[in-house]
Ligand SMILES: [Zn+2]
């Protein structure tokens with residue numbers, strides 16, 4: 668069953684799998700960080716408060732790319748210097764200890780049970796963002812409405828699919844669809860080519876390396892799309908995904924990530 672859940676193309680989707688995912692997310696378990704008994708696929712309240720807390724001195728997030736703004740202001744320097752194809756990013760937590768352990772459990776230890784834990788944190792962050800946007804709507808803020816949102820995971824490279832046998836972004840997106848009561852995610856993006864491992868590239872090389880990385884061969888006719896990924900580092904992968912989705916006719920592209928590199 669595991670390899671069916673992990674199928675990168677999602678072609679073997681069965682209602683049963685979603686039902687299983689729903690049951691798993693509600694069943695009792697242990698907090699993945701401290702081992703305390705918890706109800707459902709989640710962290711204990713203490714660990715959750717720890718990972719959601721802003722680092723000392725850190726400010727609000729850049730609304731476009733979710734980077735922590737150290738010096739205040741309405742957007743980060745990178746977003747001000749270079750427009751992004753996506754209009755907003757919602758990140759559940761910063762990619763820093765101890766929260767990075769949750770991502771590594773999924774990506775390195777291949778613990779698929781981390782997907783619903785991350786998805787729940789992301790759903791909470793999204794709902795908080797929607798509430799904030801509704802409060803700010805009078806000021807013209809972009810409001811994201813989960814009903815009708817199309818979830819699209821960032822496709823994994825062929826090399827990492829071979830290595831892991833699954834795409835962490837797809838796993839998170841499937842659990843997120845269950846959390847938000849949305850239809851199953853759609854695998855609409857195709858990689859045009861495989862790039863060198865992102866972790867070995869500097870910021871500029873990443874941006875150049877990801878331009879035109881994806882293509883969306885399906886017309887999106889005004890749909891509001893949310894790109895789902897595990898971690899956002901520079902935003903260049905999400906930018907390439909958003910550019911492909913906008914080129915296919917999406918009305919807007921938001922990015923939902925579990926973690927943002929501070
Ligand atoms: Zn805990």
Ligand SMILES: [Zn+2]
Nearest residue numbers: 729732743746
């Ligand atoms: Zn930004």
